[in-house]
Amino acid sequence: MANVKIQPRLPKGFRDFLPADMLKREYVFDTVREVFHLYGFEPIQTPVLELNETLMGKYGEEAENLIFGAKHGRSDKDELSMRYDLTVPLARVFAQYESELTLPFKRYHIAPVFRGERPQKGRYREFYQCDADIVGIGDMIADAEILSVIVTALRRLGFPQFTVKINNRKLLTGMGIYSGVPDSQLPDLYRSVDKFDKIGAEGVQKELVERGIDSEVVARMIGLITSRQQGLDNLDLLDDTMGEIPAAAEGLRELRELSGYLDDAGVSSEFYEFDFTMVRGLGYYTGPIFETVITEPNLGSITGGGRYDDLIGLFRRESLPTTGTSLGIERIIDLMDELKLYPAEIGGTVVQVLVTVFNPESRTESTKLATELRTAGINTELYMQSKKLGDQMKYADKKGIPLVAVMGPDEAAAGVVKLKRLKDGEEISVERALFVEKAKAFVG
Numbered sequence: 001m002a003n004v005k006i007q008p009r010l011p012k013g014f015r016d017f018l019p020a021d022m023l024k025r026e027y028v029f030d031t032v033r034e035v036f037h038l039y040g041f042e043p044i045q046t047p048v049l050e051l052n053e054t055l056m057g058k059y060g061e062e063a064e065n066l067i068f069g070a071k072h073g074r075s076d077k078d079e080l081s082m083r084y085d086l087t088v089p090l091a092r093v094f095a096q097y098e099s100e101l102t103l104p105f106k107r108y109h110i111a112p113v114f115r116g117e118r119p120q121k122g123r124y125r126e127f128y129q130c131d132a133d134i135v136g137i138g139d140m141i142a143d144a145e146i147l148s149v150i151v152t153a154l155r156r157l158g159f160p161q162f163t164v165k166i167n168n169r170k171l172l173t174g175m176g177i178y179s180g181v182p183d184s185q186l187p188d189l190y191r192s193v194d195k196f197d198k199i200g201a202e203g204v205q206k207e208l209v210e211r212g213i214d215s216e217v218v219a220r221m222i223g224l225i226t227s228r229q230q231g232l233d234n235l236d237l238l239d240d241t242m243g244e245i246p247a248a249a250e251g252l253r254e255l256r257e258l259s260g261y262l263d264d265a266g267v268s269s270e271f272y273e274f275d276f277t278m279v280r281g282l283g284y285y286t287g288p289i290f291e292t293v294i295t296e297p298n299l300g301s302i303t304g305g306g307r308y309d310d311l312i313g314l315f316r317r318e319s320l321p322t323t324g325t326s327l328g329i330e331r332i333i334d335l336m337d338e339l340k341l342y343p344a345e346i347g348g349t350v351v352q353v354l355v356t357v358f359n360p361e362s363r364t365e366s367t368k369l370a371t372e373l374r375t376a377g378i379n380t381e382l383y384m385q386s387k388k389l390g391d392q393m394k395y396a397d398k399k400g401i402p403l404v405a406v407m408g409p410d411e412a413a414a415g416v417v418k419l420k421r422l423k424d425g426e427e428i429s430v431e432r433a434l435f436v437e438k439a440k441a442f443v444g
Contacts (some may be wrong), residue, residue, distance in 0.1 A: 144264075
């Protein structure tokens with residue numbers, strides 16, 4: 001075979017992460033995971049591949065055009081695709097294993113998903129999602145729990161300004177009925193209103209008319225969704241206007257209950273608002289929907305979710321009420337860099353101490369030092385090349401290792417270990433017997 005060199009490259013829309021980036025990602029994952037555990041959510045994992053019949057018919061036409069098909073061996077007759085999100089797999093998992101699960105089922109899932117996007121800045125074909133969902137609770141207390149998780153996670157990550165926008169699909173349906181939108185065109189209504197932030201009221205109005213909805217109907221609809229009152233006053237305004245429509249009345253009742261539960265949970269109203277222009281594009285939502293945006297500066301959406309009571313019913317005889325959220329973990333990771341929210345020590349190295357090797361004769365003692373540090377729970381690297389001490393110091397400095405331990409012939413003769421802290425150049429010599437204790441204090 002000819003010795004042909006392969007050019008190292010990635011397929012478009014996919015990324016590698018080097019250690020400094022991975023440490024930041026893991027910091028975010030770990031922080032969010034701690035919040036999930038705090039609220040009693042437990043982890044699951046599912047395969048990257050699902051049966052086509054599992055995925056198709058759940059998301060809407062535009063989304064399903066982005067699902068990756070998977071080629072595989074001819075002997076396998078099952079048609080497979082790569083998972084588009086973590087929500088449909090949850091519905092499949094619950095229906096498949098419900099005899100082993102207890103209701104309410106509170107699960108979280110942090111894993112990669114795949115979409116056939118046209119690669120561009122901020123849009124990738126492989127990216128992580130971070131979901132938390134509650135199965136089996138129809139009361140709005142479950143939706144309030146999800147919103148409380150969102151607020152707690154974002155505050156722990158250090159985001160100073162954000163707003164969770166809340167709406168209700170039933171309320172949107174009621175608005176459509178009140179305005180005179182035919183049932184067959186309600187999906188068109190959702191799709192157009194979902195673009196409100198991008199194209200504005202005039203753009204939505206124009207698009208709905210182009211979709212064949214009467215201009216007077218569209219004008220009534222636009223007037224409703226753009227009503228701007230504060231807090232529950234917004235709901236009172238709509239109640240006065242269309243509270244006799246059952247879908248609208250149900251949606252308004254749910255939003256009021258949700259607001260009450262949020263107050264009970266201590267979630268300040270400064271972190272959420274009712275916004276009737278927020279739709280969420282996926283087709284399976286049935287009740288309250290949520291989307292979190294960074295408000296100052298205006299950096300767009302970082303979480304999305306809502307109630308989808310009918311989805312699990314596609315996989316079992318009867319459906320179960322379900323609500324949840326997906327944190328836009330990739331966007332959160334990027335924005336934390338942009339807003340400088342990472343702690344100073346995140347993104348350098350996991351190594352706390354470099355144990356140098358002065359010469360071949362001192363390697364045995366240096367190895368013992370490294371072992372003692374590791375036994376004490378201190379992340380330690382033992383230098384493994386035959387290089388001068390100055391080169392080893394440069395290596396530690398380049399990697400961002402905070403502390404260097406040296407035990408050359410002079411130190412061994414005196415029964416001490418020299419510790420050097422690189423951030424300020426301070427050096428101390430400590431007794432060999434007290435080495436671990438002093439290193440643990442000095443590294444801090």
